[in-house]
Structure formats: C-alpha cells, structure tokens
Amino acid sequence: MNIDNNLILPEPTLRRLPWYLAYVEILKSAGTEYVSSTQISRALSVDASQIAKDLSFLNIKGKTRIGYEVETLIEALSDFLGFTRSHKAYVFGAGSLGKALIRDSGLSNYGLEIVAGFDVNPDTIARKDLGVPIYHIDQIYDVMETNPASIAILTVPAQSAQECADTAISAGVKAIWNFSPYRVKVAEGVVMANTSIYAHLALIFNRLEANKHRN
Amino acid sequence: MNIDNNLILPEPTLRRLPWYLAYVEILKSAGTEYVSSTQISRALSVDASQIAKDLSFLNIKGKTRIGYEVETLIEALSDFLGFTRSHKAYVFGAGSLGKALIRDSGLSNYGLEIVAGFDVNPDTIARKDLGVPIYHIDQIYDVMETNPASIAILTVPAQSAQECADTAISAGVKAIWNFSPYRVKVAEGVVMANTSIYAHLALIFNRLEANKHRN
Numbered sequence: 001m002n003i004d005n006n007l008i009l010p011e012p013t014l015r016r017l018p019w020y021l022a023y024v025e026i027l028k029s030a031g032t033e034y035v036s037s038t039q040i041s042r043a044l045s046v047d048a049s050q051i052a053k054d055l056s057f058l059n060i061k062g063k064t065r066i067g068y069e070v071e072t073l074i075e076a077l078s079d080f081l082g083f084t085r086s087h088k089a090y091v092f093g094a095g096s097l098g099k100a101l102i103r104d105s106g107l108s109n110y111g112l113e114i115v116a117g118f119d120v121n122p123d124t125i126a127r128k129d130l131g132v133p134i135y136h137i138d139q140i141y142d143v144m145e146t147n148p149a150s151i152a153i154l155t156v157p158a159q160s161a162q163e164c165a166d167t168a169i170s171a172g173v174k175a176i177w178n179f180s181p182y183r184v185k186v187a188e189g190v191v192m193a194n195t196s197i198y199a200h201l202a203l204i205f206n207r208l209e210a211n212k213h214r215n
Numbered sequence: 216m217n218i219d220n221n222l223i224l225p226e227p228t229l230r231r232l233p234w235y236l237a238y239v240e241i242l243k244s245a246g247t248e249y250v251s252s253t254q255i256s257r258a259l260s261v262d263a264s265q266i267a268k269d270l271s272f273l274n275i276k277g278k279t280r281i282g283y284e285v286e287t288l289i290e291a292l293s294d295f296l297g298f299t300r301s302h303k304a305y306v307f308g309a310g311s312l313g314k315a316l317i318r319d320s321g322l323s324n325y326g327l328e329i330v331a332g333f334d335v336n337p338d339t340i341a342r343k344d345l346g347v348p349i350y351h352i353d354q355i356y357d358v359m360e361t362n363p364a365s366i367a368i369l370t371v372p373a374q375s376a377q378e379c380a381d382t383a384i385s386a387g388v389k390a391i392w393n394f395s396p397y398r399v400k401v402a403e404g405v406v407m408a409n410t411s412i413y414a415h416l417a418l419i420f421n422r423l424e425a426n427k428h429r430n
Contacts, residue, residue, distance in 0.1 A: 007421075007425065008421065008422070008425045009421050011418065014414055014417045014418050014421060015411060015414040017417060018396050018411070018413040018414050018417055019396070019397070019398040021396070022373035022395075022396035022397045022398070022413075023373075023397070023398070025373065025374075026373060026374045026397070029374060044398045045398075045400060046398075081416075081417040081420065081421075082416075082417065082420030082421065082424065083416075083417075083420075085420075087419075087420055087423070095319075095321070096315055096318050096319040096321065097315055097319055097321070099315065100311055100312055100314065100315025100316075100319075101315075103311050104310075104311040104312055104315075106310075106311065106312070107412075107416075110413055110416050111416070111420060112416055150423060151419060151423075158237035158238075158240065158241060159240075159241045159244060174423055174426065175419050175422070175423050177415065177419060180237075181233050181234070181236070181237035182234070182237045182238070182241075183234040183237070183238075183259045183260075183261075185260060189426060191418075191419055191422040191423055191426065193415045193418050193419050194415075195410060195412060195415055196230060196233070197322075197410065198233040198237075198325055199229055199230040199233050200392065200408045200409075200410055201296075201297075201298075201322070201325055201326070201327055202229045202232060202233055202296040202297065202298075203226065203229045203408050204302075204366060204390050204392060204406055204408050205296065205297030205298075205300075205302055205326060206222075206223065206224050206229060206296075206297065207223070207390070207406040208302070208365060208366075208389055208390050208406055209297065210222070210223045211389065211404060211406065
C-alpha cells in the first residue's frame with residue numbers, strides 16, 4: 001500500500017481510528033459488505049465529515065452511494081495503525097497487571113508481541129509458565145542483544161517507574177508505555193504513552209459523587 | 216474534612232492529582248516530612264502555580280517556606296480522590312484482562328472493590344479460584360439485589376461492549392469503565408470513562424515509525 005509511514009498523525013485521529021476498526025469488524029462478522037461514513041457516524045456519534053477526514057489519511061476511496069468495502073477498510077485501518085506488523089515489547093514488573101498483559105493474547109492481535117518480562121522478585125523470575133522468560137532487571141543489556149525489543153511496558157510500582165524507564169532507554173528501548181501512577185519523564189525522541197488507570201478511577205469516583213448530590 | 220463533594224473537578228486536574236499523590240507517597244517512603252509546590256513542580260514538570268491551583272481544591276494549606284506536610288497531603292489527596300472509600304464494581308468479561316483486574320489487589324488500595332464478575336463461558340462461571348463469584352450475565356438483576364455495585368468494568372470483546380453496558384445500566388449500574396475498543400454510548404447521567412489501550416498502541420506505533428524515518 002502506498003502510505004507515507006513518516007506521517008505523524010494527530011492524537012485525536014489516532015484515538016478515533018481504532019473505534020472505526022472495532023465497528024467495521026463487528027459489521028464484517030455480521031456479514032455486511034459495505035459501510036458509509038454516515039453509517040459509522042450514526043453508530044459512533046462522530047461527525048461524518050470528521051470520519052471522511054480521518055479516513056483520508058488512509059489512501060482509501062469509498063464508492064459513491066455505496067461507501068467503503070468493509071473488508072478493504074479493515075485491512076487498510078489495521079495496516080495503517082500498525083496492528084498487522086509485529087512490535088516487540090518487554091514488560092517491566094510481572095505483578096498482576098504485568099502478567100495479564102504478558103498472557104493477554106488480545107494484544108498480539110494488535111501487533112504487540114511481548115517477548116520478555118523483567119522483575120526483581122526471584123520467585124517471579126523463576127516462573128516458566130508465563131509463555132515468555134522473566135529476567136532480573138540487571139540482565140536487560142544481555143537480553144537486548146539476544147532478544148531485542150523497542151517498547152517497554154511499565155507495570156511497576158510508582159517508586160520504581162522512573163528508574164525502570166531510564167534503564168530500559170539506556171538499554172536501547174525507543175518507547176515507554178506507562179501504566180504506573182508516576183509521571184515518568186523521558187528525553188526528547190523517546191516515545192511516551194500514559195495509560196492513566198488511577199486518573200480514570202479518580203474521574204469515575206468524582207463524577208459518581210457529583211451525580212449523587214445532583215439527583 | 217470540610218470538602219464539597221458536590222464539586223465536578225476539571226479532567227486535567229483529576230489527571231494531575233494522582234501524579235502528586237504518587238510522588239508524595241514516594242517522598243514519604245523516603246522519610247521526607249515536608250514538600251513544597253516548587254519541589255513537586257520540578258519532579259513532575261508541572262507549573263508550580265498550576266500545582267497550587269490544583270491543590271487549592273483540597274482545603275489544605277502549606278506553611279510558608281516549608282510547604283505541605285507530606286503525611287497530611289497524602290491523606291487529603293487520597294480522601295479527595297475517593298481512594299479511601301470503597302466503590303463496588305462488577306467486571307464484565309472474565310478473560311485475561313478481566314481476571315487480572317479481579318485479582319489485582321492494587322486497585323483495592325485505590326478504592327475500587329470488585330465484588331463479582333460476569334461472563335458467558337460456563338467454564339469461567341464455574342471457577343472458584345478468582346476471589347469473587349463469576350455469574351452468567353443473565354443473573355445480573357438477582358446479583359444486583361444481593362451483592363450490588365455501582366460501576367461496570369467492560370473487558371468484553373468489541374461486539375459485546377454496547378449490549379453489556381446497556382444491561383449493566385438497566386440493572387442499576389451508574390458508571391461504565393470501558394476497556395474494550397468499541398465506543399460505547401450511554402445516556403446522560405451515566406458516568407463514562409474510556410481506557411483506550413488500542414488507541415495508545417496506535418499512538419506508540421505511529422510515533423515509533425515516524426521517529427525511525429526522522430533519524
């Protein structure tokens with residue numbers, strides 16, 4: 001496909017494209033062959049012109065009055081979002097969430113291949129049942145040579161998050177995906193994504209409390 | 216504490232407050248007794264005046280030249296964010312991520328108490344080793360009477376997400392925390408939070424690719 005991979009997409013577009021993909025995948029499993037941006041718009045409450053604009057990044061054309069071919073749209077979206085290519089990752093902190101991410105085959109369907117875990121707990125490091133090897137964090141430089149990865153997923157406690165990120169980056173990792181509540185800082189040029197579970201909890205609790213007083 | 220719980224906090228403030236909490240908890244474990252907003256500012260790269268403004272929601276006063284008492288600040292932040300009160304939740308979809316959230320004692324330290332899971336797989340429903348009972352989704356109305364909860368955590372596949380949310384809301388749930396890639400819609404008055412794992416993956420892949428071409 002003739003796509004400019006050098007393109008830095010705006011974050012809101014990157015947030016919406018996976019919604020479209022999830023929706024058209026549902027249509028496909030229901031046997032639907034074509035979908036219009038109006039139809040996506042109604043299902044997801046996103047402006048139809050916004051959808052057309054987002055999809056224009058993909059070099060894919062819909063047919064007048066029929067819309068996009070579902071199969072082609074799924075392929076184009078998956079490919080464009082990088083979900084069809086393998087991106088290797090390490091998980092730092094093989095606690096409950098870390099182990100779940102290692103085991104969660106769902107992520108590998110989206111192009112994330114977890115190739116190793118790192119921990120400091122000897123019992124965790126000794127485990128052979130997680131599908132990938134778990135190493136002591138001190139071994140990262142060796143592991144990077146034999147079993148390299150470009151993404152570090154942080155599921156460590158807050159107090160270890162910055163140190164883990166620094167170690168991972170100095171070993172050659174190019175992106176940090178932070179699930180810890182600590183605000184990790186990285187040098188320019190290192191990719192940083194925060195999945196702020198605790199902020200979302202705080203948001204839910206705050207809005208629930210506010211609604212309680214309103215009703 | 217004399218806090219107006221009826222206050223709807225801005226989302227950016229709700230995103231930053233957990234950062235401050237994580238940071239001052241680290242200070243506490245290091246034996247530090249006082250912290251200034253300048254110090255928090257330097258550690259987290261957040262403007263000091265922004266920090267003072269965020270903390271002004273808490274009815275907590277720092278001392279001139281000394282700053283905030285670490286212990287008091289932790290208590291005030293945890294209490295204000297709702298992390299010290301129990302909020303009951305159901306997990307819908309006891310797959311890998313669902314099971315991890317059920318088992319993850321970390322969340323209970325932040326005020327989220329998962330009291331039951333729902334699934335459609337008979338093998339999963341029969342499991343007794345997850346710490347909470349797993350029910351068939353059809354039983355939700357009965358479970359809501361004997362073991363009620365106000366939050367539904369969705370870790371189901373995209374095609375089941377909307378239906379699960381609708382069922383949970385009709386059974387009396389007041390908030391939806393969506394981990395599925397589908398964009399779930401809810402009526403006004405229902406709290407909605409999306410943890411967009413797939414959007415974050417797309418962001419990481421896009422930025423990695425762009426950096427590769429830049430270097």
